[in-house]
Amino acid sequence: MSLNITITTRLTARCASQHFRARNLTCKRRRFFSSVFSGPWTVKRRAGREDESPALPTLTREYHPTPISHEKSVHRPVYAYPAKTIAVSIDENPRTFDTVFLRDSCTCPTCVDPDSRQKLFQTSDIPQEIEGKARTVQDEKRGWVVEVEWQNDVPGYGPEHRTTHSIDWLRRALTTEVELRGGVRYDDRVFWDRDTITKNNKWIDYADWMSHDTALFDALTHLNRYGILFLKNVPESETSVVSIASRIGTLKDTFYGRTWDVRSKPKAENIAYTPRFLGLHMDLLYTSNPPYLQLLHSLRARTPGGESFFSDAFHAAQKLDKQSKAHFRTLCTYPVTYHYHHAEHHYHYTRPTIELHPHPKNSEPTNLALHRVNWSPPFQGPFEVRIAGDSQVVLPTYLAAANAYEKLLSNEENLFEYKLNEGECVIFDNRRVLHARRAFDVTKGERWLKGAYVDDDVFFSRLRVLQERLEGRWVADGVVRPVV
Numbered sequence: 219m220s221l222n223i224t225i226t227t228r229l230t231a232r233c234a235s236q237h238f239r240a241r242n243l244t245c246k247r248r249r250f251f252s253s254v255f256s257g258p259w260t261v262k263r264r265a266g267r268e269d270e271s272p273a274l275p276t277l278t279r280e281y282h283p284t285p286i287s288h289e290k291s292v293h294r295p296v297y298a299y300p301a302k303t304i305a306v307s308i309d310e311n312p313r314t315f316d317t318v319f320l321r322d323s324c325t326c327p328t329c330v331d332p333d334s335r336q337k338l339f340q341t342s343d344i345p346q347e348i349e350g351k352a353r354t355v356q357d358e359k360r361g362w363v364v365e366v367e368w369q370n371d372v373p374g375y376g377p378e379h380r381t382t383h384s385i386d387w388l389r390r391a392l393t394t395e396v397e398l399r400g401g402v403r404y405d406d407r408v409f410w411d412r413d414t415i416t417k418n419n420k421w422i423d424y425a426d427w428m429s430h431d432t433a434l435f436d437a438l439t440h441l442n443r444y445g446i447l448f449l450k451n452v453p454e455s456e457t458s459v460v461s462i463a464s465r466i467g468t469l470k471d472t473f474y475g476r477t478w479d480v481r482s483k484p485k486a487e488n489i490a491y492t493p494r495f496l497g498l499h500m501d502l503l504y505t506s507n508p509p510y511l512q513l514l515h516s517l518r519a520r521t522p523g524g525e526s527f528f529s530d531a532f533h534a535a536q537k538l539d540k541q542s543k544a545h546f547r548t549l550c551t552y553p554v555t556y557h558y559h560h561a562e563h564h565y566h567y568t569r570p571t572i573e574l575h576p577h578p579k580n581s582e583p584t585n586l587a588l589h590r591v592n593w594s595p596p597f598q599g600p601f602e603v604r605i606a607g608d609s610q611v612v613l614p615t616y617l618a619a620a621n622a623y624e625k626l627l628s629n630e631e632n633l634f635e636y637k638l639n640e641g642e643c644v645i646f647d648n649r650r651v652l653h654a655r656r657a658f659d660v661t662k663g664e665r666w667l668k669g670a671y672v673d674d675d676v677f678f679s680r681l682r683v684l685q686e687r688l689e690g691r692w693v694a695d696g697v698v699r700p701v702v
């Protein structure tokens with residue numbers, strides 16, 4: 219990390235004498251070693267212009283020299299002027315932070331309860347007139363931090379209140395938007411066809427999954443990258459799938475139950491419970507929050523047929539975008555209705571086929587931009603909107619796009635086929651990886667899978683916890699950062 223930190227503050231029309239009034243303030247519980255005069259920071263000045271303040275060419279109008287070079291006392295808590303924004307040089311780029319943002323994200327013990335970790339003031343309590351004065355200090359644990367003293371602070375906070383943010387934290391605050399989503403690395407996902415997943419497919423032993431956090435972290439990281447993972451040597455028990463899912467976290471309950479069985483039965487209410495061919499699909503798209511992970515544990519695999527196959531819908535979406543921007547755009551916008559309509563349950567939800575993250579850094583939908591795919595033909599209901607000829611995208615346009623996408627999804631080169639043996643379990647991302655099943659012959663044996671779901675929040679929570687515990691770091695923008 220660069221230790222060349224420059225703090226500049228933006229002046230308001232406030233008298234400099236106020237600044238000197240602050241000099242006798244001392245911070246209670248001071249844990250910091252002030253390094254204002256010995257630390258490896260510099261104040262950037264334009265060459266030969268001693269009276270000019272830190273070099274921020276676009277922000278010079280209200281800048282004023284900071285009086286640091288005249289001060290010798292290491293006890294002096296603050297040396298800059300109060301300001302509405304605070305500029306920090308991060309990796310030698312000047313970045314400006316709003317004081318409201320810095321104040322709102324204060325994690326001192328008076329702002330965030332150390333035990334419950336809950337916030338003790340409201341954002342709406344922050345006065346519009348709040349101003350901050352910043353300097354750099356070195357913290358024993360966090361390295362270089364920016365320390366801010368407040369004027370017009372939240373009511374109830376005294377003049378001794380200080381907010382500190384590490385340079386790493388500030389850097390992360392700037393980069394979370396795209397490279398990281400909620401602290402989980404996102405930019406190293408691998409979109410796969412049959413050859414790629416065959417080469418990179420991962421198997422993990424049930425015992426390792428259950429008892430070693432390092433193995434679990436390794437497996438979940440793989441699952442985050444590829445969207446599919448296999449377990450072997452799973453005990454023959456109806457509760458094994460609960461044990462497997464519980465290592466990630468709490469199971470998602472649905473009207474199918476906390477766990478459910480996939481075995482053929484007469485007059486099945488769901489096509490999954492018949493021996494028929496079941497095409498590529500995702501589960502529960504007729505709900506507002508479909509399951510993220512799906513687990514299928516094979517308890518019986520004694521029929522001819524019944525092979526599972528999988529297709530990476532993100533890979534196909536990327537291909538479709540290359541093939542036809544118009545088709546891609548159609549699938550991002552045209553609303554498709556899914557439903558589950560039976561006597562006791564009537565679920566109904568309408569969504570486009572491809573959902574994107576906002577991607578301000580790229581005009582093209584890259585790896586980072588793809589958020590979810592919704593594709594589940596067996597559970598589709600009648601179209602409800604944009605069916606008339608005068609709307610923006612009409613049904614024939616959707617039909618052409620859906621047909622092109624389906625060809626990519628079910629192309630042999632993109633299908634990964636595998637027949638789960640007894641004692642094996644597959645876990646896959648139900649918002650990305652499509653699953654399907656070949657027909658099987660019920661007269662010649664038994665086929666029985668035990669299934670469960672886990673929500674995305676639960677999965678990402680476990681991944682973040684393991685990452686912080688085992689690696690003590692965040693991974694942002696391809697660069698490893700220490701946890702802050």
Ligand SMILES: [Zn+2]
Pocket residue numbers: 324325326327328329330379380381
């Ligand atoms: Zn605070």
